[in-house]
Amino acid sequence: MWYYEKKLQYPVRVGSCNPQLAKYLIEQYGGADGELSAALRYLNQRYTIPDKVVGLLTDIGTEEFAHLEMIATMVYKLTKDATPEQMKAAGLGAHYANHEHALYYENAAGSAWTATYIAAKGDPIADLYEDIAAEEKARATYQWIINLSDDPDLNDGLKYLREREIIHSQRFREAVEILKEERDRQIFF
């Protein structure tokens, strides 16, 4: 089970109403390498991975939900008071027709989130390598969004989230090393 702390992992500030940027940022909300995909991928893999790394998947999967909440806050603030005309000009006319200002799990191109974004092979090495790749792809996505963004307040939060991807990648790499180590093998002298 989970306990909920009623605050964001890192404070989110948004400088200006900018639905265009929200359209790009939604990639990290409902995209293939977004935070929702990450959280569900890791938490789901926990059941079929050696005990030594289950806790790591729980911790990182949980933190991904904290990131999801930050992204949601950013997208919400970027679009909160945008007029239908502004939404249309930002390429969000179709989103507005279906969802008004509601958030939706979709990628930057407007495709709805799908479970086919995540894998669960049941092979611990294959799954952890997938997780490392997912972290590097999420890091790259943050880089490209930072490159597109001209909002320094927002970028502060995005840089924080990019750094967390780096730490997660580091921990998954360590998990692979733990599973590779022959600690339980009998040693003869």
Place this chain on the structure above:
Amino acid sequence: MFTQVKYYQPYNSPNDPCPPVRVKSYQTPPQLYIGFQPPNLQQFSPKQALYCGTLWPAFYSPYPDPDGRNDDK
């Protein structure tokens, strides 16, 4: 010297339609190099750690490149 950004020079045709980017870069952040985290690494102050997103300077990866040599802009 350890750097978190690497550079390469792609081929540019004289007939390329866009103005050529002569030097391109890619990120090579610290987790690619460290392996198992060694014990007793130097730590940031709590406030700085929150700002950086990590407790350890060894894992801190600033972006964009603070040297300002990014090719993309």
